[in-house]
Amino acid sequence: MRSDLEASEDDETPPRPACPNCGEPVAVVTAVGPHTGTASPCGCSVTPGLLKREH
Template sequence: MSDEPDSRPVRSEPVDDPDDEWAVPDCPRCGRPVWVVTVTGPGVGTASPCGCPVVPSSLERENGTESKR
């Protein structure tokens, strides 16, 4: 290691782009936040932590992409 100061440029903008933010989807049945969907068959799933039965595709965002967790 050297005692010289680091000459790399310092980033002053935030690391995360605000446009890349995501939100946890709401359960279509009870409205509580859904963190995980367990898929048990074609078109059959269970939302967690609420336990409501859901169709996995019902938790897609309006723009057609699935939310990323």
């Protein structure tokens, strides 16, 4: 029996965008200013809004 919270094999999760500095997948960008942010989990400094997720 499958729970609604479990992912099925038919579900496709788009890939995470790559960090422009190190190439690691980025899960979250925390904005600390209008032009300054930190990518997580790599910790690189990035511009917020620079990374776009492919749909």
